[in-house]
Amino acid sequence: MKTICFLALAAGVAAAPAFAGEGPGQPGDDAILVIGQQDAPITVAPRGLSVSLGKAEFDAVNAVNVEDLMKYAPNFYVRKRFAGDDNAVVALRGANTVQSARTIVLVDGFLVSNFLGNRYDYPPKWNVVGPSEVRQFDIVYGPYSARYGGNSMGGVISVTTDAPEGTAIYGTAQSFVMPFKDYGIDESFAGYSVEGGASWTQRDGPWRIRGSFRHFANTGQSMTYNLLSPASGAGAAIPVTGAYDDARLSAPVFGAASPVDVAQDQARLRIGYQAGDWLIEALGFVWKTRQDLTDPRSFLTNAAGDPVYQGRVSYEGQVWNATGLNSSVSRRTEYLAGLKLDGPIAGWDISTNLSRYWIPHADSRTSNNYATGRSFGAGTQAVQDNPGWWSGDVTAERRIGAHKLAFGLNASLYETAQDSYATANWRSAAAPLFTAATGGKTSLWGLWLEDGWALGAFTLTGGVRYDRWRAFGGAISGVIFGGTRVDSRYPSRRDDSISPKLSLQGRLPGEIDLQLSFGTATRFPTVGELFQGRFDTDLRAIDPQSFDPNLKPEKSKDANLVLARRFGRVRATASVFYQSIDDAIFSFSGLNQFGTVVTSYKNVDRVRQYGVELILEAKNFLDGLDIDANAAWTDAETVRNRANPAAEGVQFPRIPRWRANGNIRYRLAGPVKLSLGWRYASRPNSDLFGLQRGGAYGFQTEYFFVDTRASWAISKTLELSAGVDNLLNDRAYVSHPLPQRTFVADIKAKW
Numbered sequence: 001m002k003t004i005c006f007l008a009l010a011a012g013v014a015a016a017p018a019f020a021g022e023g024p025g026q027p028g029d030d031a032i033l034v035i036g037q038q039d040a041p042i043t044v045a046p047r048g049l050s051v052s053l054g055k056a057e058f059d060a061v062n063a064v065n066v067e068d069l070m071k072y073a074p075n076f077y078v079r080k081r082f083a084g085d086d087n088a089v090v091a092l093r094g095a096n097t098v099q100s101a102r103t104i105v106l107v108d109g110f111l112v113s114n115f116l117g118n119r120y121d122y123p124p125k126w127n128v129v130g131p132s133e134v135r136q137f138d139i140v141y142g143p144y145s146a147r148y149g150g151n152s153m154g155g156v157i158s159v160t161t162d163a164p165e166g167t168a169i170y171g172t173a174q175s176f177v178m179p180f181k182d183y184g185i186d187e188s189f190a191g192y193s194v195e196g197g198a199s200w201t202q203r204d205g206p207w208r209i210r211g212s213f214r215h216f217a218n219t220g221q222s223m224t225y226n227l228l229s230p231a232s233g234a235g236a237a238i239p240v241t242g243a244y245d246d247a248r249l250s251a252p253v254f255g256a257a258s259p260v261d262v263a264q265d266q267a268r269l270r271i272g273y274q275a276g277d278w279l280i281e282a283l284g285f286v287w288k289t290r291q292d293l294t295d296p297r298s299f300l301t302n303a304a305g306d307p308v309y310q311g312r313v314s315y316e317g318q319v320w321n322a323t324g325l326n327s328s329v330s331r332r333t334e335y336l337a338g339l340k341l342d343g344p345i346a347g348w349d350i351s352t353n354l355s356r357y358w359i360p361h362a363d364s365r366t367s368n369n370y371a372t373g374r375s376f377g378a379g380t381q382a383v384q385d386n387p388g389w390w391s392g393d394v395t396a397e398r399r400i401g402a403h404k405l406a407f408g409l410n411a412s413l414y415e416t417a418q419d420s421y422a423t424a425n426w427r428s429a430a431a432p433l434f435t436a437a438t439g440g441k442t443s444l445w446g447l448w449l450e451d452g453w454a455l456g457a458f459t460l461t462g463g464v465r466y467d468r469w470r471a472f473g474g475a476i477s478g479v480i481f482g483g484t485r486v487d488s489r490y491p492s493r494r495d496d497s498i499s500p501k502l503s504l505q506g507r508l509p510g511e512i513d514l515q516l517s518f519g520t521a522t523r524f525p526t527v528g529e530l531f532q533g534r535f536d537t538d539l540r541a542i543d544p545q546s547f548d549p550n551l552k553p554e555k556s557k558d559a560n561l562v563l564a565r566r567f568g569r570v571r572a573t574a575s576v577f578y579q580s581i582d583d584a585i586f587s588f589s590g591l592n593q594f595g596t597v598v599t600s601y602k603n604v605d606r607v608r609q610y611g612v613e614l615i616l617e618a619k620n621f622l623d624g625l626d627i628d629a630n631a632a633w634t635d636a637e638t639v640r641n642r643a644n645p646a647a648e649g650v651q652f653p654r655i656p657r658w659r660a661n662g663n664i665r666y667r668l669a670g671p672v673k674l675s676l677g678w679r680y681a682s683r684p685n686s687d688l689f690g691l692q693r694g695g696a697y698g699f700q701t702e703y704f705f706v707d708t709r710a711s712w713a714i715s716k717t718l719e720l721s722a723g724v725d726n727l728l729n730d731r732a733y734v735s736h737p738l739p740q741r742t743f744v745a746d747i748k749a750k751w
Contacts, residue, residue, distance in 0.1 A: 033046065033050065033505060033513050033514075033515045033562055033564055033573075034046050034050045034051070034052050035049070035050060035051040035052070035074070035573060035615055035617065036051050036052045036053050036054070036057065036617070036628070037052050037053060037054035037055075037056060037057065037136075038052065039054055039055075040052075040054065040135070040136055040160075042138045043109075043136065043138050043158045043160050044106075044138050044140050044145075044148075044156050044158045045140065045144075045145035045147050045148075045450075046140060047140070047144035047145045047461065047501070047503040047505075047515070047517050047519075048140050048141050048142035048143075048144040048145075048155075048503075048515075048517050048519075048558075048560045048562075048577075049074070049140070049141040049142070049560060049562055049575045049577070049613065050138070050139070050140045050141075051073050051074065051138070051139040051140075052136065052137070052138050052139075053069065053070065053073065053136065053137040053138075053139075054135070054136050054137075055135075056626065056665070057069070057072070057628070057663070058131075058134065059665075059673060059675075059711060060663050060665045060673070060675035060677065060709055061663075061675075061677070061707075061709070062176075062707060062709055062723040062724075062725050062742075062744040063131040064083045064084075064131075064174065064176055064191075064193070064744060065080070065083065065084065065085075065088070065126065065127075065131065065216075066126050066127070066129055066130060066131045066134060066159070067080060067088050067090075067126045068080070068131070069131060069134060069137055070137050070139065070157075071661070071677075071679060072628060072630075072661040072662060072663045072677055072679070073139055073630075073661065074575075074613050074615050074630035074632060074661065075092065075093050075141070075611075075613050075630070075632035075634070075659050076090075076091070076092055076139070076659075076661065077090075077091040077097070077659065077679075077681065078090055078091070079091065079097035079120065079734050080739075081220070081223060081734065081736045081737075081738060081739075082189075082218070082220025082221060082223070082260060082739060083176060083178075083191055083218045083220060083739070083742075084191065084216055084217075084218045084220060084260075084262040084264060085220070086123065086127070086262075086289065086291075087120050087121050087123050088123050088124075088126060089120055089122075089123045090103045090105070090123075090124070090154075090157065091654070091655075092139070092141055092154045092155045093141060093142075093154065093155075093577065093579075093609065093611065093632075093634060094154075094579060094607075094609035094611075094634055094636040094652065094655050095153070095154030095155070096652070096653060096654035096655050096684075097120060097654050097734060098118075098119055098120050098587065098653075098654065099118060099154070100113075100114065100117070100118055100119060100120070100122045100123055100124075101113075101115050101117070101118035101122070101151055101523065101526050101529075102118075102151065102153045102154035102155075102523065103124070103151070103152075103154040103155055103156070103157060104148055104149070104151050104152050104155075104156045104157070105124035105125075105126075105156075105157045105158075105159070106156070106157070106158045106159065107128045107129055107158075107159045107161070108159070108160060108161055108270075108281075108283060108338075108340075109158075109340060109351075109353050109393070110128075110283065110336065110338040110340075110353060110355040110391070111355060111357075111389070111391040111412065112124050112125040112126075112128050112336070112357065113125075113151065115151060115389070115412070115414050115442075115526050115527075116387055116389070116414055116416045116526060116527050116528055117526050117527065117528025117529065117532075118525075118526050118528060118529050118585065118601075119528065119587065122526075122528065124157075125287075125334070125336070125357065127264060127266055127287050128266075128268070128285050128287070128336055129159055129161050129268070130195045130212060130214040130266065130268075131172075131195070132170060132172045132195045132197075132212075132748070133161045133162050133170075133195075133197060133212055133268075134159060134160070134161055134162075135160050135161055135162045135163075136158075136159075136160040137157070137158070137159055137160075138157070138158040138160070139155060139156070139157050139158075140152075140155055140156045141154075141155045141560070141575075141577070142154075142155060142517070142519065142558050142560055142577065142579070143499070143501075143519045143520070143521035143556065143558055144501055144503055144517040144518070144519040144558065144560065145450070145463065145501060145503075145519075146448040146449065146450050146463030146464055146465040146499070146501045147395070147406070147408065147448055147450065147463075148410075149410060149444060149446050149465070149467055149521075150467065150497070150499065150521040150522040150523035150524065150553070150554070151523055152521060153521045153523050153554065153556050153558075153579075153581075161270070162199070162210070163208075163210070163272075164199040164200070164201065164208040164209050164210030164270055164271075164272055165199065165201055165208065166199065166201050167198075167199065167200050167201060168198065168199050168750065168751065169196075169197075169198045169750070169751045170196060170197055170198075170748070170749065170750040170751075171194075171195070171196035171197075171748070171749050171750075172193075172194070172195045172196065172746060172747070172748045172749075173192070173193075173194050173195075173746060173747050174192060174193045174194075174195075174744065174745070174746035174747075175190070175191070175192045175744075175745055175746070176190065176191055176192070176218070176742055176743060176744045176745075177189070177190045177742070177743045178190070178221070178739055178740060178741065178742040178743070179740065179741060180221045180739075180740050181740070182221075182697075182731065182737055182740075183225060183244045183246075183253050183256065183299065183697075184242070184244060184253070184255075184256065184297065184299035185221065185222060185256055185297065189218070189219045189220060189221055189259060190218070190219065191216070191217055191218025191219060191220075192216075192217060192218075193214060193215065193216040193217070194214070194215045195212070195213070195214040195215075196212065196213060196214075197210065197211055197212030197213065197268075198210070198211060198212075199211075206273050206274040206275060207271075207272070207273060208271070208272040208273075208274075209269070209270070209271050209272070210269075210270045211267075211268065211269045211270075212267070212268045213265075213266065213267045213268070214264070214265070214266045215263075215264070215265050215266075216262075216263065216264040216265075216266075217262070217263045217264075218260075218262055219259050219260065219261050219262075220259060220260040220262065221259060221260075221737060221739070221740075222256035222257045222258065222259055222260075222297065222737075223257055223260060223736045223737070224256065224257045224736065225253050225255070225256050225257075225697050226253070226254055226255040226256065226257070226322070226323075226324045226325055227249060227250065227251040227252065227253055227254065228243060228251045228252050228253075228254050228313070228315065228320035228321065228322055229251060229320060229321045229323065230251070230318070230319075230320060230321075231312055231319040231320055231321045235312055236312065237312045237313055237314040237319045237320075238302055238308055238311060238312065238313050238314065239302065239303060239313070239314045239315075240300040240301060240302055240308050240313045240314065240315050241300070241301055241315070242254075242298075242299040242300045242301045243299060243300060243315050243316075244299065245316075246696055246697075248694050248695060248696035248699075249696055249697065249698065251320075252315060252316075252320075253299070253697075254298060254299055254300050254313075254315075254320075254322050255296065255297055255298040255299055255300070255309070255322070255324075255325050256296070256297045256299075257293060257296055257297075257325070258292075258293035258294055258295040258296045258297070258327065258328075259293070259295060260291065260293055261291070261292040261293070261294075262289070262290070262291045262292075263289070263290045263291075264287065264288070264289050264290075265287070265288045266285070266286070266287045266288075267285070267286050268283070268284070268285045269283070269284045269285075270282070270283050270284075271283075276343075277343045277344050278341060278342065278343030279340075279341070279342045279343065280339075280340070280341050281339070281340040281341075281342075282337075282338065282339050282340075283336065283337070283338040283339075283340075283355075284335075284336070284337050284338075285335065285336040285337075286333070286334070286335055287333070287334045287335075288331075288332070288333050288334075289330075289331070289332045289333075289334075290329075290330075290331055291329070291330045291331075292328075292329045293327060293328045293329070294327045294328075294329065294373070295327075296309070296325040296326065296327065296370060296373070297325075298322070298325060298370075300313060300315075300322060308322065309322070309325050309370040309371075310322050310323060310325060310369055310370045310371060323369070325369065325370040325373075326366055326367045326368065326369055326370060326372075326373050326379075327366070327367045327370075327373030327374075327426070327427075328364065328365060328366040328367070329364075329365050329427065330362075330363065330364040330365070331361065331362075331363050332359060332361065332362045332363075333359065333360055333361040333362075334357070334358070334359045335356075335357070335358055335359075335360065336355060336356070336357045337355065337356050338353060338354065338355035338356070339353065339354050339355070340352065340353040341353075345396075347398050348396045348397065348398045349396070349397045349398060350394075350395070350396050351393075351394075351395045351396075351397075352392075352393065352394045352395070353391075353392065353393050354390075354391070354392045354393075355390070355391050355392075356388065356389075356390050356391075357388050357389055357391075358386055358387070358388030358389075359384060359386065359387050359388055360386055362383070362384035362387070363381065363382075363383050363384075363429075364381070364382045364383075365379060365380070365381045365382075365423070365426050365427060365429055366379050366380050366381075366426060367379040367426040367427075368380070368426070372426060373426065376425050376426065376427050376428070377424075377425065377426065378422070378423065378424060378425075378426065379422075379423050379425070379426020379427075380420060380421065380422055380423065380426070380435070381420070381421045381423050381426075381429045381432055382418055382419070382420050382421075383418065383419050383420075383421070384416065384417065384418045385416075385417035385418065385419065385439070386417070387415065387416035387417065387418075388414075388415065388416075389412055389413060389414040389415070390411075390412060390413045391410075391411070391412045392409075392410070392411045392412070393408065393409070393410050393411075394408050394409045395407075395408035396408060402453055402454040402455075403451055403452065403453050403454075404451070404452035404453075404454075405450070405451055405452075406449070406450045406451075406452075407447075407448060407449045407450070408447075408448055409445065409446070409447055409448075410444075410445065410446045410448070411443075411444070411445035411446075412443070412444050412445075413441065413442075413443045414441065414442050414443075414526070414527055415439075415440070415441040415442075415473070415527070416438075416439060416440065416441075416527050416528075417437070417438070417439030417440075418437065418438055418439065419434065419436075419437045420434075420435045420436045420437065421433055421434055421435060422435050433479075433483075434477075434479060434485060435478070435479055436476070436477060436478050436479070437475070437476065437477040437478075438475070438476050438477075438531060438532050439473065439474070439475050439531065440471065440472070440473050440474035440475065440490065440527045440530060440531030441471070441472055441473040441474075441527065442469065442470065442471045442472075442524070442525075442526060442527050442530075443469070443470045443472075444467060444468070444469050444470075444524065445467070445468055446465055446466060446467040446468070447465070447466045448463060448464065448465040448466070449463060449464055450462070450463035450501075451463070455506075456506075457506045457507050458504060458505065458506030458507075459504070459505050459506060460502075460503075460504050461501075461502070461503045461504075461505075462500075462501065462502050462503075463500070463501040463502075464498065464499070464500050464501070465498070465499040465500075465501070466496065466497070466498050466499075467496060467497050467499070467522065467524075468494075468496045469494070469495050469496065469497075469524040469553070470492065470493065470494050470495075471490075471492065471493045471524075471525065471527075471530055471531075471549075472492040472493075473492075474489065474490030474492075474527075474530060474531035474549060475487060475488065475489050475490065475531070476488050476490075476531070490530070490531060490549045491549070493549070493550075495524060495553060497522035497524075497553070497555075499519070499520045499521055499522060500519075500520060501517075501518065501519040501520075502517070502518045502519070503515065503516070503517040503518070504516045504517075510565070511565060511566065512563055512564070512565045513562075513563070513564040513565070514561075514562070514563055515560075515561070515562040516559075516560075516561050516562075517558075517559065517560045517561075517562075518558065518559050519557075519558045519559075520555070520556065520557050520558070521555070521556045521558065522553050522554070522555050522556075523553060523554040523555075523556075523585075524553045525551045525553060525585060525601075529551055529585060529601045530547070530548075530549050530551060531547070531549065532547065547600055547601075548600060548601060548602060548603075551585060551601060551602075551603060552583040552603050553583065554581055554582070554583055554584050554585055555581065555582045555583060556579055556580065556581045556582075557579070557580045558577070558578065558579045559577065559578045559579075560575060560576070560577045560578075561575070561576045561577075562574070562575045563575075569618060569619070569620070569621055570616075570618065571616075571617050572614070572615070572616055573613075573614070573615040573616075573617075574612065574613070574614055574615075575612070575613040575614075575615070576610075576611075576612050576613075577609075577610060577611055577612075577613070578608075578609070578610040579608070579609050579610070580606065580607075580608045580639075581606065581607045581608070582605065582606055583603040583604070583605065584603065584604040584606070584607040585601050585602075585603060585604075586601065586602065586603075586604050586653075586688065587599055587600070587601050588600060588601075588602050588688070602643065604638055604640075604641050604643075604647070604688075605639075605640035605641055605642055606638075606639040606640040606641075607636070607637070607638055607639065607652055608636070608637060608639045609634060609635065609636035609637075609652070609655070610634075610635055611632060611633050611634035611635060611636075612632065612633050613630060613631070613632040614630065614631050614632075615628075615629070615630040616628070616629045616630070617629075624666055624667040624668070625664070625665070625666050626664070626665040626666075627662075627663075627664050627665075628662055628663045628664075629660075629661075629662035629663075629664075630660065630661055630662060631658070631659070631660040632658070632659045632660070633657060633658055634655060634656070634657060634658075634659070635651075635657065636651065636652040636655040637649060637650060637651055637652055638650055638652055638688065641688075644689075646689050647688045647689050650685065650688065650689060650690040651684065651685050651690060652685070652688075653684065653685050653686060653687055653688055653700070654684050654685070654686070654700050655684050656681040656682040656683065656684045656702070657682050657684075658680070658681065658682040659680065659681045659682075660678070660679075660680040660681075661677075661678065661679050661680070662677065662678055663675060663676070663677040663678075664676045664677075671712055671713035671714070672710070672711070672712050672713075673710070673711045673712075673713075674708075674709070674710050675707075675708065675709045675710075675723075676706070676707070676708055677706070677707040677708075677709075678704070678705065678706050678707070679703065679704075679705045679707075680702075680703065680704045680705075681702060681703055682702050683695070683700070683701055683702040684700045685700070686698075686699045686700045686735070695733075696733065697733055697735075697736075697737060698733070698735055699733060699735065700733070700734060700735065701732050701733045701734075702732065703730055703732035703738065704728070704730050705725065705726045705728075705730055705732075706726070706727045706728050707723065707724065707725045707726070707727065708723055708724050708727055709721060709722070709723030709724075709744075710722055710723065717749055717750055717751055718747070718748070718749050719747070719748045719749075720745075720746075720747050721744075721745065721746050721747075721748070722743075722744065722745045722746075723743075723744045723745075724741060724742065724743055724744070725739065725741070725742040725744065726739060726740055726741050726742060727741065728741075729741040
């Protein structure tokens with residue numbers, strides 16, 4: 001049914017005309033072939049499919065968090081499980097939602113990508129900026145510019161905020177409610193946010209300042225459900241009722257993790273100083289997060305009608321174990337400090353930046369089970385030791401005749417360490433006993449050179465990049481029998497790569513804009529992929545099946561052809577892409593020799609993807625109607641996997657064959673604007689071998705979300721908006737349940 005709805009919607013949109021703002025730039029102008037708004041220059045090198053989003057697109061989105069502003073972009077998805085989810089990983093084309101290290105994300109030019117790992121829980125630090133202060137979102141698909149390192153294998157996303165210009169004050173208040181029903185959960189979850197800021201520019205002076213804050217609070221639905229597990233041996237069992245039998249799952253569902261109670265506070269200060277032709281900017285940011293899961297749910301009841309949360313139970317004539325319900329709390333404080341300088345030297349335009357992102361406080365505490373959670377009994381504590389990263393960049397550019405030359409240097413250092421403890425009181429972390437520790441560092445620096453050569457109606461851009469990588473300081477510690485601590489060290493590693501790039505763009509006869517791009521990229525392993533092994537107390541050493549410090553880097557070969565043509569107010573764009581990745585890094589799960597489930601990263605010999613993207617845009621069509629619509633088909637599969645050939649020829653996990661996103665906007669009676677958006681994806685595989693496919697909890701499912709929004713500009717300073725996300729209440733899962741129908745209302749004021 002979802003596929004039929006999608007095809008009907010796509011057919012209707014395909015008949016609509018499209019428009020892409022003003023025409024493409026002159027030969028040699030990098031603005032050519034940019035999809036979306038063109039009120040401001042794109043902030044990343046637009047080689048490969050390039051999308052720029054601005055105020056017109058943002059006004060049509062129910063943006064609870066900043067990453068929502070991109071949700072209708074082509075062949076694009078953000079794994080956002082609930083409002084306030086800080087594990088929102090981007091998926092572009094064939095980079096899936098657990099491959100977070102394949103996308104570079106920048107905010108005002110500063111790196112906010114969390115390359116401490118490559119998994120669902122290493123997303124970009126989106127909360128460096130609030131939704132109300134974003135001016136522009138730019139997305140480039142693929143590694144076709146030498147300016148960016150191998151982590152651009154999936155793409156580059158640049159977030160640009162409003163500059164501190166003039167004197168202004170703004171404020172936004174927002175509330176949202178989600179009625180949610182699934183298995184034994186039937187309740188409404190609600191949240192709100194308050195955001196505001198002010199800017200000031202010195203009259204006839206060099207100073208400019210912009211400050212902002214945001215407070216966000218929400219209770220999200222339960223993220224995991226608990227299934228009964230078959231019990232063995234003899235023993236008493238409590239007769240129970242209330243479990244949910246779902247034929248799509250391996251066992252009855254008996255409970256759910258606590259709803260997620262999250263609160264976030266953010267503050268941001270941006271200071272600029274104009275010194276002649278040079279602009280100096282400083283950015284400071286602080287983010288505090290509280291997340292509590294202290295209300296686990298059980299659907300089981302005994303003969304007296306009382307809930308049963310754990311233990312040996314009898315359900316429908318079979319004996320089961322009910323386990324896994326616990327409580328947890330976490331607290332985290334994060335900072336970003338950055339400095340930028342832009343100006344000319346001897347005819348060259350110079351841009352430099354240096355930033356530091358660090359997490360001085362990160363403390364997570366979890367009970368061992370439901371009973372200890374309620375009684376404040378035994379549990380565990382994980383404390384991170386100041387993880388974070390340094391990042392720096394220097395770029396020089398100038399035009400010399402028909403050439404546009406650019407060269408630069410990038411460098412980064414990522415470091416992390418975590419200690420784990422067993423505690424007598426999980427909530428207060430009383431009487432901590434050391435159990436394990438992991439840590440490590442990676443550094444990367446790169447030199448690059450590009451030359452854009454204007455050749456009549458075309459521009460040929462060639463580039464090359466050299467990267468030098470080092471992994472060091474890797475360590476793991478554990479406690480063996482008798483309480484003795486054992487520390488093991490990983491050997492340091494070094495590697496390097498050369499990545500050439502080539503792009504041709506211009507206009508063909510018939511007013512067809514063309515861009516043909518080729519590139520290679522090398523993504524080196526992260527700290528988490530290399531240095532997060534498991535210490536085995538039986539072997540008294542690192543479990544050799546739990547890690548591979550000798551992981552090879554991923555190496556891709558990429559190509560992208562983009563064609564666009566205007567038909568009056570219509571602009572249609574077609575993009576054909578190809579990527580082949582040798583030694584792709586993927587996370588495997590399995591049993592070790594002692595029967596313990598171990599997850600580790602391994603290399604897959606070769607993964608290949610290719611596909612087609614079709615994009616339609618219209619602006620002011622039929623007097624006030626704007627349309628953005630896109631559809632994408634992707635074939636991604638494992639070509640070679642000598643470690644287990646059963647994966648060969650199978651669709652790669654978490655990558656749907658079909659995606660379609662779009663948004664229709666209509667200005668009604670001047671100050672009133674209406675919008676309709678949609679997001680669709682077909683069902684992907686959930687594992688590497690294509691054996692796990694389903695439409696229920698625990699699987700990656702298809703989805704079809706329809707969103708609506710209406711806004712009313714009461715005056716020049718005040719606007720009211722209301723909308724509904726997932727209007728049709730589609731129940732979908734990304735292993736975890738995704739949000740159901742959500743009502744959003746906000747008020748915005750600006751002076």
